[in-house]
Amino acid sequence: MKNKIEMIDNFLSTEECNNLIDYYKNNKSMQKPHLVNNGKNIIDIDITEIKQFNNLFEKINKHVYNQDCKIEYTKIVKWTDDCSQSLHVDDSSSDTIYSSIIYLNHGYIGGQTFFEEGTVFTPKKRRMLFFDGMYYKHGVMPVKKGPRYTLATWYEKRKND
Numbered sequence: 001m002k003n004k005i006e007m008i009d010n011f012l013s014t015e016e017c018n019n020l021i022d023y024y025k026n027n028k029s030m031q032k033p034h035l036v037n038n039g040k041n042i043i044d045i046d047i048t049e050i051k052q053f054n055n056l057f058e059k060i061n062k063h064v065y066n067q068d069c070k071i072e073y074t075k076i077v078k079w080t081d082d083c084s085q086s087l088h089v090d091d092s093s094s095d096t097i098y099s100s101i102i103y104l105n106h107g108y109i110g111g112q113t114f115f116e117e118g119t120v121f122t123p124k125k126r127r128m129l130f131f132d133g134m135y136y137k138h139g140v141m142p143v144k145k146g147p148r149y150t151l152a153t154w155y156e157k158r159k160n161d
Contacts, residue, residue, distance in 0.1 A: 005136065007121065011063070011128035012151075016056060017104040021149050023047070024076045031078075036140075040083045044075040044152070060100070064130065064155060069098050072156040076104070079111055079148035085140040087116050090133030090154055098155040099133030102126070103148075110144035123148065 024031070024045055033041035047053050048071070061070050072095060090099045101113060103123040113121045113129060116137035121129055131138070133154065 005115065005119065005121075005129060005131040008063075008128045008130070009124065010126045012056075012059075012102055012104075012126050014126065017102075017125060017149075020047075020053075020056075020076050020104055020151060023050075023052075024078060024149065037084045037086055037142075040080070042077055042079050042083055042085075044077040046073060046075050048073040048075075060153060064098065064100075065158075067098060067155070068158050069155040070158045072096060072154045074151060074153040077150045077152050078146075079140065079143045079150070080146050081143055083140070083146070083148075084142040087137040087139045089135070089137055093154065093156070095156040096134060096154045097132070097157055098130065100128055100130040100151075100153045100155070102128045102151040102153075104151060105147070105149045108143060108146045108148045110142050111146070111148040112141040114139055114141055123150075 027045060030045045031043045033043050036042050057071055064070070072093060090096050103125055106125040111123050
């Protein structure tokens with residue numbers, strides 16, 4: 001997996017995607033803004049410790065098991081009009097070794113995920129991108145008409161079970 005970007009279509013069901021968006025919309029008190037490009041905010045909810053998503057976490061961890069990693073933390077992120085993110089690496093934690101993005105909805109314009117070497121992924125509901133976020137500089141093209149919802153997940157090395 002090192003130095004590779006993996007794309008998996010239909011990773012989540014439509015119901016799982018909709019449940020995540022509904023959870024986001026129904027929990028305004030948990031929403032936290034984070035400044036990105038153009039002085040705009042993305043707004044996210046950290047669901048890492050939310051037990052109702054344990055089946056989802058198990059599904060994700062099962063997929064990444066062969067990469068010797070497990071979920072470190074995961075967030076539902078809402079991107080609104082004009083939000084974008086410049087090239088960056090996911091270095092928010094010294095334990096982070098991989099990253100993934102799952103697109104939760106469709107019907108928005110823009111918001112493509114791009115990588116420094118020129119690869120661009122068009123968002124598609126239920127699609128997962130899994131990659132080494134410390135190695136690959138990546139960003140998000142401007143959302144022209146939103147909202148764009150994603151499940152962003154960071155992974156750490158799995159300790160011996």
